[in-house]
Structures are given as structure tokens and as C-alpha cells.
Amino acid sequence: MGHRLAGLFHGRPRLQISGLLAGPVGWLVIGYLGSLAVLLIAAFWTVDPLSGELVQGLSFENFETLFNEPVYRDIVKRTVLIAALVTVTDAVLAFPIAFYMAKVASRRGKAILVVAVLLPLWSSYLVKVYAWRTMLSAGGVINWALEPFGLSGPGFGSTAVWLVMSYLWLPYMILPIYAGLERIPNSLISASEDLGASPFTTFRRVILPLAFPAVVAGSIFTFALTLGDYITPRLVSNDQFIGNVIFNNISNNLPFASALALVPIVVMIAYLMVARKLGAFEHI
Amino acid sequence: MRLSRRSTLLLRLAIGVGLAFIYVPLIVIAIYAFNASNILEWPPPGLTLDWFPKAIESPSVHEALLTSLKAGLAATAIAIMLGTLASLAVARYRFFGRETISFLVILPIALPGIVTGVAISNTFTQVLGVPLGLLTVIVGHATFCIVVVYNNVVARLRRVSTSFEEASADLGAHTWQTFRFVTLPSLRTALAAGGLLAFALSFDEIIVTTFTIGAGEETLPIWIFSRLFRPNELPIVNAVAVLVVLISIVPVYLAHRLTREEGGVAAARGGRIEGGGVETEATAVP
Incomplete structure (x- = not known):
């Protein structure tokens, strides 16, 4: 057989x-x-307001609500803004770490650092958000650590969402930048130094332009993951993000939830098109 | 690169702060799991080992663990099968639309989980008339796990020369014999790594799961999430959280050990796009 x-x-x-x-x-x-x-x-269906039954027709009602209701417009704006902030924060935090891993650390140090960054990337998403919930709470670690200085933590809210999301997606930014920097031949850096460039000039004129597509590649993850997350906003804030509204509508207004789910898709497609122009796809 | 002592020091500092940032929350939860008090306050007033036996004995934890294991194993099995088939086609043949396959495989993980979750749940309940349950969870998980196996196996197939397979065919082996005795043995560790990662990914997943699971059923992450808002259950939640971290971190570490040379774990999640490595090497030199 x-x-x-x-x-x-x-x-x-x-x-x-x-x-x-x-x-x-x-x-x-x-x-x-x-x-x-x-x-x-x-997304083009509607829910009959009286019976609660799905009407499988062609209606633009959901999209009209989405565009015309200021509540939803604000939610979309807030979500995209947080996604952008998280992306910038992670790029700034990730670069020095990735640079050290790629160009300064010894072989052994490199291996250890890669594992140290990798393990949390793959596991325990929920546990990490929950950990931040306890840390940010009134009697949590953050207030305890800041109290001696007369300060207090941000508490729950949009700042907390920004902080926690930046935390969650940081490894997703470190690894592509690390891989991008690894690919820059050391001889290029030496050449720049031999030609008399200061370390800062070498960084700005040689390393940064070559590593930039890798940063954009990392930003695809930080941006996309922030757009769709509803667990983090739920656990560390009372603010609504796109994900929360989708989640809240899924059981009693499935068509509206579907229309909302198209928002992250459209935003991501636009983002990916820009990223592709910037040469990020070779670094994913 | 030649760096001044001060710059090196600053970079070391950045690494220290970065790693602390990454690990402190996990350490905090681990400490809370031993918290002697019922209330989450910092610092914990004392330490105890009581919560772990309580967590392990809890029937709802048992059930959730069982559901998680079933979903994880089934999704992994499907992902291994489909991921391997797709990677063999892409790495060993040339055909129209070959580049599209990589894109297709990556899509479920590149789009936000909520999109995948809503889409799959919609299709099952509205179009197919299948009620949500373990089966729909498995389908959802398998869909985003394929990429992990695919990337690991593609990376391995690229490293293994085709000359062995050609030799086998020249010596009269059937397609199947060549696969069974030549190709498969060389893929063994890549498959193991891909499978371990797929399992870890499934075991940890909550968003797609929320949308695809039936009423009254729970995986471990769902179990944790549903109890986060009940303060008196938090001590057991902390213990379960530590167990979940351990169960998902061990496979990832093993997978990393198995595919270190290929950067398997590092590359698998992001999904390596066709020929990416080689192309960038060329673009890196201006």
C-alpha cells in the first residue's frame, strides 16, 4: 500500500x-x-433591536456608528496613540540592550542574554499582566518602593496600560534589533572609526541607518500586539480600548464586534505597507 | 566596536535595568505564591508553602490543567503535521505562489489574537453551526501554532543539503522511503523544538481561547483570569501562576537548546520571511 x-x-x-x-x-x-x-x-449584518436576532443583510449601520459616535472615535484614537507610544518606548529601551548583546558582549554573555530575553517572550503573558496588577495596586511593590522618596506610582489607568504594554512587548523589539545589528559587519564600524568618526558619529551615520529597518520590523509586533490586547486594559485600567469594546460586544452584538475587529486589521495593513517601504520585511 | 569605558559602563547599566524590568514582575509573583497572608500587600508579612498543595488538590485546577493539556497536545499534533508538509513544499520545490505560503502561515500570529479569535468563533457558530468547545479551541490554537513548526523545519531543511535525498533516490528509494529514512531523521530535533514551542504557545494562550471556548470550560489561563477579580482566591491563583510559568518556560528552554545554531526559537516567533537572511546580508553592505 x-x-x-x-x-x-x-x-x-x-x-x-x-x-x-x-x-x-x-x-x-x-x-x-x-x-x-x-x-x-x-460586519455588514445587524442585530434586530426587538428580538435580538441577527439580520444577515447588507447594512452600513455598524460602520456609521463606528465613525459617527465620538465614544468609538476616541477609543480608536486612544488605542492607536498607546500603540504608538509603546512602540517608541520599546524602541528606545530595546536599542541599547540589543546593541550590547550584538556588539559588546562576549560569546558566552551573548548566549546567556539571548536566553534571558527569549524565555519571557514565549511564556506567561497573563501572569505578567497579573503581576503588574499586583505591583501597581495601592499596597503594591511600586508604591512601597517609591514611598521613601515621597512619590507614588501611577496607579491604574492609561499610564499603567502604557507601562505594562511596553513591558510585555519589549522582548519582541529586542530580538529583531539584535538580529539586525548582528548582520552589520564589524568591518564597517572599524572603517568608520579608522576614518576618524567619533563613536557617536559612527552610531548616527553607520549603525542607526543600517539597523533602522530592524527597528521597524520590531515595531510591527509592538504595534499589532498593542492594538488587539484587551486583557491588559481590563486588568490595569478602567479605560476602554478597541479590544475591550470587541470583547464586550461579542455576545450580544456580534456584527458590531466584527466591524470593530476590522479596525486593527485595516490599521495593521496600512502599517505593514509603510513598514515594507522602509525595508522591514527582510528583518522579521 | 571600540567604546570608551564610560559608554561600556552605561550599556552595562542599561542591560541591568532592562533585565530587571523584564524579570522583577515574575519574581514578585513567585514571592506572592509563598505569601503567608491572604491579602496581597508588599512586603508579604511571612512565607508559607501552603498554597501549592491547595492549588494542586483543587478539582477545578485539575480540570483546567487537563483541558489545557488536551488542547495543547492536539493543537501541537496538528501544527506539526501541517507545518511539516508546508515546509517540505516550500523548501524542496519551486512553484507558483511559493512566497505566499510563508505569508499565509505567519498571518494568524501577525494579526491581533482578538481578530483570529472573533473570526474563528464567528465561522463555527454562525456558518458551520458547531457549538464552541474544546474542538474549536484546538482549531484556533493549531492555526497560530503552524508558523512555529513551519519556521523551525524550513530553517533545518535549508541547512540540510539535498544531495542526501538525491543519493537516496538514485539508489532506488521511493519518495516515501527517502522521506522516512533520509529526510525525517535530519528533521528530528527541529520537529521536537517546533512541537515544544507550539505546545508552550498553546498552553499560555488566552485571547483566542476566550473567544473559542465553550461555556463552563476552562484552560489554565482562563481559570486564572476568571479568578483575578475574586480577592479570596488570589493566593491559590499565585501558586497556579507560578506552575503555569514553569510549565511553559521549560519547553521553550529545551527548544532553544535543540535549535541553538539555527536561532530557531528567536526566529520562530517572528516568522522568517522567505530568503530574508540572505537578502539582508546583501543589503547590509551599502
């Missing part, structure tokens, strides 16, 4: 490719892209 099947594929590359791709492409195109298409279609 196995032999006969293998014989069938033997010398028929087209058939081999189809056999290999049928499963994964079927799953991702029919299953996943199909679901995204359903999401797009559902």
Missing part, C-alpha cells in the same frame, strides 16, 4: 507539491482566510 502510494507520487513533482500543500493550504485558506472573510461579511 505504502509502496503503491509512493509509486504514484514518484517522478511527479506537481502531484507531490499538491499532496504536500493540500492540508496546510486547505486549513489556512479555507479555514482561516475563510473565517476572516466571514468576519468581513458579518
Whole structure:
């Protein structure tokens, strides 16, 4: 049986490719892209206000609400603003760390640092947000640490959301920048130094321009992850972000939730197009 | 690079602050898990080991752990299968739309989890008429786990020369025999690493899970989340949180050890886009 099947594929590359791709492409195109298409279609449905039943027609009501209600406009603005702030914060924090890892640390130090940055990237998202919730609470570590200086922490609110999101996505920014810096040949840096450039000039004129696409690559993650997160705002603030509104509408107004879910998609597509222009795709 | 002593010192400081920033919250939760008091206040008044046995004995934790394991293992199995098939096609054949495959595989993890969650839940409940439950969670998890396996296996296939496979075919082996006795053995550690990472990703996931899980069912992250707003349950939550961190961090570390040379773990999450490494090396020299 196995032999006969293998014989069938033997010398028929087209058939081999189809056999290999049928499963994964079927799953991702029919299953996943199909679901995204359903999401797009559902955004044009409405909910009958009397019966609460779904009306599967073509209506722009959800989008009108989204554009005309100042509440939703503010929520979208707030979410995009936080995403931008988080991205800038992470880029500033990540660069020196990535630079040290790529160009200063010894081989051994590098290996240890990569693991130290990697492990938290992959695990315990919820636990980390929860940890910040306890730290930011009135009797938490932050107030305890700042009290001797007569200061107090930011408490819960949009500042907390900015802080926690910057924390959560920092490793996503460090790793692409690290990889980008690793690719810059040391000889280029030496050449700049030999030609008399100060370390600052070398940094500004040689390293930064070459590493910039990697920063943009990292920013894709920090931006996208912030746009969709609703757990962090829920745990460390009372403010509403796009994710919260989607979450709150999912059970009783699915069409409106779907329309809202298109917002991060549209913002991300625009962002990705700019990122592509800046050459970030080679660094993802 | 030649740096002044002061710059090196400043960079070391930045690393120290950065790592502290990354690890302090996790350490705080670990300490709270041993907190003798029922109330979360800093510093804890005393330490105790009581919460861990309580967490382990709790029937709802058992059930949530079981659900998490089932979802994680099933999603990993699907991701290994689909990820390997796709990577073999992309790394070993040339065909129209080859670059699109990488993009397609990365999409579920590049889009915010909430989008994936809402989309999959919509499709199952509104179009297919399938009620939400463990099955829908598995489908959701498998979808975003494929990329992890795919990236690891593609990276390995690029490193392994095709000449072995050609030799095997020349010696008369069938396609299947070549795969079974030549290709597969060389993929072993990449598959293990991809599987471990996929499992860790699934085990830790909460957003897609929230939208795809049935009423009354819980994975461990959902279990934690639903209890965060009940102060009297927080001590057990802290202990469970530490267990979850350990269960998801160990596979990641193992996967890193297995694929160190390929930068597997580092590259897998971001998803390496076709030929990226080589191209940038060229662009790095102006």
C-alpha cells in the first residue's frame, strides 16, 4: 500500500507539491482566510433591536456608528496613540540592550542574554499582566518602593496600560534589533572609526541607518500586539480600548464586534505597507 | 566596536535595568505564591508553602490543567503535521505562489489574537453551526501554532543539503522511503523544538481561547483570569501562576537548546520571511 502510494507520487513533482500543500493550504485558506472573510461579511449584518436576532443583510449601520459616535472615535484614537507610544518606548529601551548583546558582549554573555530575553517572550503573558496588577495596586511593590522618596506610582489607568504594554512587548523589539545589528559587519564600524568618526558619529551615520529597518520590523509586533490586547486594559485600567469594546460586544452584538475587529486589521495593513517601504520585511 | 569605558559602563547599566524590568514582575509573583497572608500587600508579612498543595488538590485546577493539556497536545499534533508538509513544499520545490505560503502561515500570529479569535468563533457558530468547545479551541490554537513548526523545519531543511535525498533516490528509494529514512531523521530535533514551542504557545494562550471556548470550560489561563477579580482566591491563583510559568518556560528552554545554531526559537516567533537572511546580508553592505 505504502509502496503503491509512493509509486504514484514518484517522478511527479506537481502531484507531490499538491499532496504536500493540500492540508496546510486547505486549513489556512479555507479555514482561516475563510473565517476572516466571514468576519468581513458579518460586519455588514445587524442585530434586530426587538428580538435580538441577527439580520444577515447588507447594512452600513455598524460602520456609521463606528465613525459617527465620538465614544468609538476616541477609543480608536486612544488605542492607536498607546500603540504608538509603546512602540517608541520599546524602541528606545530595546536599542541599547540589543546593541550590547550584538556588539559588546562576549560569546558566552551573548548566549546567556539571548536566553534571558527569549524565555519571557514565549511564556506567561497573563501572569505578567497579573503581576503588574499586583505591583501597581495601592499596597503594591511600586508604591512601597517609591514611598521613601515621597512619590507614588501611577496607579491604574492609561499610564499603567502604557507601562505594562511596553513591558510585555519589549522582548519582541529586542530580538529583531539584535538580529539586525548582528548582520552589520564589524568591518564597517572599524572603517568608520579608522576614518576618524567619533563613536557617536559612527552610531548616527553607520549603525542607526543600517539597523533602522530592524527597528521597524520590531515595531510591527509592538504595534499589532498593542492594538488587539484587551486583557491588559481590563486588568490595569478602567479605560476602554478597541479590544475591550470587541470583547464586550461579542455576545450580544456580534456584527458590531466584527466591524470593530476590522479596525486593527485595516490599521495593521496600512502599517505593514509603510513598514515594507522602509525595508522591514527582510528583518522579521 | 571600540567604546570608551564610560559608554561600556552605561550599556552595562542599561542591560541591568532592562533585565530587571523584564524579570522583577515574575519574581514578585513567585514571592506572592509563598505569601503567608491572604491579602496581597508588599512586603508579604511571612512565607508559607501552603498554597501549592491547595492549588494542586483543587478539582477545578485539575480540570483546567487537563483541558489545557488536551488542547495543547492536539493543537501541537496538528501544527506539526501541517507545518511539516508546508515546509517540505516550500523548501524542496519551486512553484507558483511559493512566497505566499510563508505569508499565509505567519498571518494568524501577525494579526491581533482578538481578530483570529472573533473570526474563528464567528465561522463555527454562525456558518458551520458547531457549538464552541474544546474542538474549536484546538482549531484556533493549531492555526497560530503552524508558523512555529513551519519556521523551525524550513530553517533545518535549508541547512540540510539535498544531495542526501538525491543519493537516496538514485539508489532506488521511493519518495516515501527517502522521506522516512533520509529526510525525517535530519528533521528530528527541529520537529521536537517546533512541537515544544507550539505546545508552550498553546498552553499560555488566552485571547483566542476566550473567544473559542465553550461555556463552563476552562484552560489554565482562563481559570486564572476568571479568578483575578475574586480577592479570596488570589493566593491559590499565585501558586497556579507560578506552575503555569514553569510549565511553559521549560519547553521553550529545551527548544532553544535543540535549535541553538539555527536561532530557531528567536526566529520562530517572528516568522522568517522567505530568503530574508540572505537578502539582508546583501543589503547590509551599502
